[in-house]
Amino acid sequence: MTRRTLMAAGSMGLALVAAPRALARRADSHRERVEDLIARMTLQEKAGQLTLFNDPFRWRPGNVNPGDFDTDQEKTAQQIRDGHVGALFNGIGAEQARYAQRLALEESRLGIPMLFAADIIHGLRTTFPVPLGEAASWDLDLAERTARAAAAEGGASGIHQTYAPMVDVARDQRWGRVVEGAGEDVLLNKLFAAARTRGFQGDDLADPLSLLATPKHFAAYGAAEAGLDYNTTDMSEQTLRGVHLPPFQSAFEAGALCTMSAFNDLNGVPTSGNHWLLTEVLRDEWGFTGFVVSDYTSERELIAHGFAEDDRDAARIALTAGVDMSMQSGIYLAHIPDLVESGDVAMEVLDRAVRRVLMTKAALGLFDNPYRGADPEVERRVVGSPAHRDLAREAGRKSVVLLKNENKLLPLPKAGKRIALIGPFGADRSNVFGPWSIFADREMGVTFEEGFRAALTDASLLTVVKGSDVEAPLDGGIEAAVAAARDADVVVLAVGESHNMSAEAQSRVNIVLPAPQQALAEAVAAVGKPVVVLLKTGRALELSGAVKDAGAIMVTWFLGSEEGAAAADVIFGDHAPIGRLPISFSHYSGQQPYYYSRKATGRPELPEESEYKARFRETSNTALYPFGHGLGYAPVSYGEIVLGSETLPWDGELTASVSVTNTGDRPVDEVVQLYVRDRVASLTQPERLLKAFQRVTLAPGETVEAAFTLTRQDLLFIGRDMAPTVEPGWFDLWLAPNAQGGPHTQFRLVR
Incomplete structure (x- = not known):
């Protein structure tokens, strides 16, 4: 990525760009067909298109979810023939994909193609570093290439969709799912969300070696209280919009046409039944046109949350909130027909969900090429290829x-x-x-x-x-x-x-x-x-x-x-x-929770004072190894920051640069990181916030200047009215090797 792109990626703007034009054109070319199908479908068939079950026909992993997968192949085959299931997940294999797809195309009344999905998180047969590890590379091109390779292996194995990337910002290391994301920082999560989405989906989503990306878990799942998985989350809307939603927006801007609802409740409303989140924000505000799939039985879990009375009530709440596809629970198939016939769910709501699913199938090219990914010869050639092994080694190091x-x-x-x-x-x-x-x-x-x-x-x-x-x-x-x-x-x-x-x-x-x-x-x-x-x-x-x-x-x-x-x-x-x-x-x-971009408080810890300050008795408010830290095999020294001006004009630019020198006898890569702090604002701001980074390669004894350009858009935060804003005033700026050190200076934003 260019330096300017990295700076722009730090902006908190909320406007989303539309999905790639090619996807829209392909989907639109099937719009009449989709509307005709919806008009001819029975209520049970509509509910079937919104129902996702595990795949019993193909090779599948051991149990990775609570409860065993259903292994009754004839039962699922009959459900497909009856039009009572629209998608299968977590089975792989090109040859059997053809069998399952043939059931839908040739033995069901309407011949609607099946959607095959899988948890391809960091590789299929060839595995790459876990997402958190790969995020440690700070290499977006690498992340895009490994996702592309994972998509190729998944696509060649008869898969159309992956339940990745996970884009939850994770700031409590007690939480086990930190491993699946890009860590604690908003910018890094945004950039990796976009890179992985681009990699999974490729240049053409209809390519048999591309996969539909599914950024998850929407939303704020990574903020579970005490780092306890599936636990409640409670936060201000500013924190939600400023920290936890931007990575999802970044993935949608990159073209993702699906997202997965989360297990947690958010400010008292479970996310899988949260109309404000799934409809008012995601669709009405952001213009998202894809579909929402529940996480494993998360729509049924509205009952355990104390938010729904029974399965029927849970199905009603989830569907009307904006969950379009039910994973594994079967409650949509069981209760949607009665919910619509009784008037508890409007036909318009049901048809809208079915339309989203079918239009996404169209964008995937399934109406044009339903047997995509069902070629065993391609599978043998692509899966576990030497090129993918080489890439895995590169990514690992x-x-x-x-x-x-x-x-x-x-x-x-x-x-x-x-x-x-x-x-x-x-x-x-x-x-x-x-x-x-x-x-x-x-x-x-x-x-x-x-x-x-x-x-x-x-x-x-x-x-x-x-x-x-x-x-x-x-x-x-x-x-x-x-x-x-x-x-x-x-x-x-x-x-x-x-x-x-x-x-x-x-x-x-x-x-x-x-x-x-x-x-x-x-x-x-x-x-x-x-x-x-x-x-x-x-x-x-x-x-x-x-x-x-x-x-x-x-x-x-x-x-x-x-x-x-x-x-x-x-x-x-x-x-x-x-x-x-x-x-x-x-x-x-x-x-814990510990993260570098914390607020200062009214009694911040100071080097010369420790009593009656916001600190623990046993340690300072520092990290043993801070965010952004990492050594090479040669030491690097930083010079003083040079600003193009002491002021940043409201509609102008400010340049900031620093000289970095390899003082050792081996080559070294250095990641120069730009952090800012808004010193006085209408809402308190983090002590530091990453806004850009740049990798430089230094020969022994070499000095290189790392230069950045800053604009007002890079300083935006979510204001009291939930819109991006920034006010004139003083800002601190660091060009540093990590979030806990480095040269520091100041500049003033002027209107």
Whole structure:
């Protein structure tokens, strides 16, 4: 992206652009056909088009949702023949896609094509880093390319729609689903939402190797109280519009024609029954023309929320609120006909939902090419291709974040040193892929051990010891690990969370390393050899003891199919680390929710004062490793900020630049980050807010100027009237390596 585009992306403007013209034209070409179908459909057939069930015909993952999937193929086949189901999800395979589609086209009364969807979150057979890890690359082109590859594999396997990207802003690391998004910052979430949407959908949504994107979970799901999954959310409308809605708007601007309603309630109204959110904002205000699908039974869960009396009432509330398609619960199919016949739901409301679904099918080209993605030969050629494996390795190494590197411990030499790879993840393949990799080819995963052995000149110098399980000790495990450490020149500790710990429904009270692993780390560190930590995680963790004090710490997230090879590329210096944190690593779990863009309060913590200030007794209001932090293999120094002027005219521009210098002896990538603070405003503003960033590559000793252009639109915030606004006055500006440091200056916005 250009520098100017990155700056513009920080704007808080609410106007949405229309979906790409090609999509609109294709859909419009079928408008008469859609209206004819609606006129001829029975109430039961209309309800069927709004009903989504699991796919029993094709290869499917193990249970990834509460309750077992229905495996009765004949039952589902008859429902398709009767026109009582319009879409299937989470089954893959080109050949069987043709079978299921043929049932709809040739054996149902109206021949309406089926829509096939799946949870393709960060890859199909080839998996890429988990979304949070990929966000650490701060590389939008990379995100677009991995989404494109995931779409190609999904499309070739007979899928038309993916339930991704997740664009929830996540500021409480206790929440297990932090791993699925782009972290805590609004701008970074907006940019990755758009990039991933573009990647999934490609240049032509009707291309068999493109997928309909489904930004989720609409909305504010990431703000669940106490980081407890599915919990309530309660916030001002300014916070909703200023923090949690912009990534969705960005995805819709990029062309997304579907969104998924969330599990949570929002200010007392469950989002899957929230007319204000799903109709007044999404459709009336923003002009969204696609359809809304419920999350797994979330429309039925209106009952448990205490918002609906029974299934019939839940179906009525959800449909009239704006949920167009019901996932798995079956309550639309069961109750919509009676709701319309009784007058409790207007026929117009039902027809509008059916129209949205059918027009999206038209935009996908399903009326023109219903068997798209049903070619086994294309599937064999595309899925797991060498090009996708190469991309997975590239994405993996670009997602690694080096937090600490004392005394240039890294990179490790490929020869001459004995390495002890210790920890539950050293030789483990089951946790390579990460959560929501339900279709991954488990034989494709490259472990840390395999990556290390392939990189080393003499693989016999590597000793691998497990030491402990993820959450349980091993008999004799610590003793074996200590012995291996004594015989080694350097210890690499592969520790962290399993994919089951960083995932949906995996909220944690204390975001710490499991006790058996911490005990292992302490024992191994006591040997006195240099220690490198490879931290596997899908969230920021509280680091302590031997892990915190290790000579080098590298966050490896869950890097996907090529994890071991990608990590080895960086650890042994073939590629330098370039990642930057998309989340803050706080000192303690008790600081959560912790995020850099917090408000100052009336009693902010000051360096010279600590009493009667907004701070904890045990720690300052800082992060151990702040948002945006990440090291290369050479140090970088920043000069003073140079402004083109001390004032920013109301309708003009202001340039800001800083010189960055590589003071080391190896090349380095630096991500220069521009932050601002509105010092006096009609509503209190964050202490810092990211507005742009720029990557520069520096040879040893090289100095490069990083320059940015700022306009008034980049300073907008959501005002009291819920519209974007900004007032004249003073602003702080930083050009910095992270959200907690860097050169600082001021400018004034003048009318």
